[in-house]
Amino acid sequence: MDKRPKILLADDDPDLLDMYREILAQLPSRPEIHTAPSGARVIAMLEAEPFQLLICDLKMPKMDGLQVLAIVRRKYPELRTVALTAEVDEQYRSRSYALGVDLFWHKPATERETKMFLECIESLLGRENEGGFRGMQSKSLMDIIQLECISQSSSVLRITNGPLTGKIWIQDGELIDAEAADLRGETAFQKILSWKAGGFEMLPAEPSRPRTIFKSYNALLLESAQALDESRGGVTAEGAPQSAPSPLAQLSQLEGVEFVLAMKSGQGGYQVARGLENPERVAAWARQNLERFRSLGDRLGAGPLEQIEGFGPQRHVALACQNETEFCVGWQHSLAPDQVREMMKRLLALWAS
């Protein structure tokens, strides 16, 4: 079976396409290289067949590279993407990374730059073949911690789960500290391990970090595993069944919340947790506006829509998406805009955890 990776290369300049095709053909993985002269062609080609990597020039007529990458990142989140440009402007770098591209690269001008560019592309293709998230997707957080401790490593593990961020400090194979929101030490560690999904990032070790955890990593992992089992089983430590409120009901109990409307992305239904007289109309408005401003973001090349906040004389409202669920949350009108933002962050974090 042919296992050559497939690269899609997009640039409006045919001479550059030819040149990059020749350069990329030198990669050790011997990739199959396809070219597209425009953004529209990129979208059409991605719809027709799967690719492992898209290398996209930013400056293209009609649909520029940022617009292409915004659409591609949303429609094909697994596809590795590289933004390529001759423009020297930090705004384009930060906007590209905001879109979630894997690599932003100035068009190589020297032999050394070309060599480095090829090495990065080969490395990206390698990660694709491993099928992991930054090499770790197939592992659970427990596996990663165990691996780090067994190999006597020193590192800081940064874990993100939606708007939540946590850090675990490992020094010479020992867990020494953890931090998640206001929590520190063992409590923070248990909290981080309770997150069901997220991203990992390895940061350099911080040997000067004060130690707050003194238990062995094995004991801590065992405790976390037990706690997770108990929460999955819905059974308390005494064996009695739990009667916890539904996640949506928990959200609606947050201070200042007037209503919570949750909708599955891409589906018609909705669930209401509390106090809304006309849920159908509000759900339709919320969906329409999330879609409207997502499309506007694509046209502007501003990145994926993060949040919409509306402030009114009767109530405030905030729209956001978290783990494939779209939320429309009504807030008391007495809250200040900053408070709405802060409380919405908390609500989404609560949902994510």
Place this chain on the structure above:
Amino acid sequence: MGFLNLFAKPAPTLLRLPSGSFTVDREGCVLIGTLPSSFPASLVKDIAHQVRAAFGEAAAAQLPLAELVINYPSLRIAARELRGGAIVYISPKAPTSPMRQS
């Protein structure tokens, strides 16, 4: 040589996110603005249209709004309702983190 330039393909430009504001009336006409002229008028109209539609539909859904803030990783659009029209502020921002979620 200048004559040959007539046949030259116009070079594509990359859109820079602008900083500035504009007002739009209840008919959807952009009245006055401080956005750079390099920012396409079609996009200004597009933003104006989307914002006015969002305000109008919110009122129809019994959620009257006086202000809307739309947040993207690299851009913030804030709009204040003005009797059927709106004043819109656009400001680019630096993203906080380039990390990708699994």
